[in-house]
Amino acid sequence: MRDTRGVLYPARLPEFHRLPPAAAARDLAVWFWIPEWSIEPGRSSRQEIVGYPALNLVVENGEVSLSGATTRGSHRDLTGTGWAVGALLRPAAVAALVDEPAALVDSAQPVDAPALADAVSAVMASGEGHRERGVAVFSEWLARRVGPLDDGARQANALVDVLMGEGAADSVEEAATRLAVSTRTLQRIAHRHVGVSPAAMIRRRRLQEAAEQLRIDPAADLAALAADLGYADHAHLSRDFRRVLGIAPRTYRAASSAQS
Template sequence: MIDERRGVLYPERMPRFHRLPPEPAAGHLVAWFWIPEWELGAGERSRQDVVAYPALNLVVDPSGVQLVGATTTATHRDLTGCGWAVGALLRPAGAAALTDRPADLRDSWTAVPAPELLGPVGDAMGRTDENRLGTAVTIMSRWLVERAGPLTDAGRQANAMSELLMTDAEVRTAEQAAARLAVSLRTLQRMTHRYVGVPPLAMIRRRRLQEAAQRLRDEPDADLSALAAELGYADHAHLTGDFRAVLGIVPSGYRQQL
């Protein structure tokens, strides 16, 4: 199981955070739901830095419903006051039900006109009973199932592609991924473009970078050269370059900030 906070760069800054599975009928559409809640005092601010999974997210919060695309760099959000969000980390089959041009949403988002989703989810999150989070997940799961329709063979293959690239540490190149999936490299590239909006190598690099950041949090004394080799980087400089390009900081600097 993937750590729910693997992409969170500074977990100690996180507000209350919940991770819930989708309803079984939506399991092919959503990897999991993530639900942060926060209540900060006057003048307080909590900065949340994230290096997100290479996937699209459907997010409901009090301001509306958004479809958020894959990102190419670390992102942040400054939390103030009181609030909540209910996000669905979409599998490719789920993303395809909401857009046929995910590349257009790279490092961006678009509003989804869905008052039939916003109202009920907002009502659920406004309750105080212990089932409110599960109710919000049920509402979004069922909405997505109705929107998506039956799972197609193409959607099933795209889900397998994403699962491989996001979780398998043995896959370090796009060529290896294509071979594991028994497709051509060109087919793999078309698949990631159609369902995620970024190239397969970008998905692999994002997974490795998340793993590297998590290892630095869990093992602050880890040798950076050994860590780079273990995660499939060519050398320490390669790991440092990846960190700087995406996080805007080198591994040693990140470790000092922790």
């Protein structure tokens, strides 16, 4: 699976895979992402991301960390040789890992999970099939850590499905109507299980889709694209791009085309 939505310049990626979770973690992770890289000495590879509104649990260099949802684009410069195995978490997994996900927005914290770090590290060094086995042991650990899901966790998953999935809602009010809850309840669920507001999740989805469409179709009309994605107008799309990524859509389109 090589879905690169959220990655601003896929041509720069090292070897990169997105794999589905094992059955035990199907309600706990959207997917697992695994980059592997070997960069020549003295060089680096910059990876620029407009992340999903979700938390990520990551094993890298023998350690485990939990990173929160982001409000802006981010980047990382890869050097040397390495790998990471990360789980893009579904909201149902969050309560077992952090009490206040809003406190992790745009930041990360270490997680005391040496058994997970050791198990994933051993598998990643084991040769053929290491990615699939890494996902399997990570999924099993996550399922044990979270335990049985309650109704609140399942409702939180449904919230993200409505806001980020196929045929996603275009407004907070529409999402609340689909889930048969009040907008206040929607806000509370998002705060407890994601850390950002439903409106912020909708904005991030639109921005990711806009960036993806500009990569796929460099000739796309920006005004038409803005209308298709629910922006008020072309200027609204441009403001969102500049606020989060620091560049205009036209600039991003030109840079993306040059690197494809």
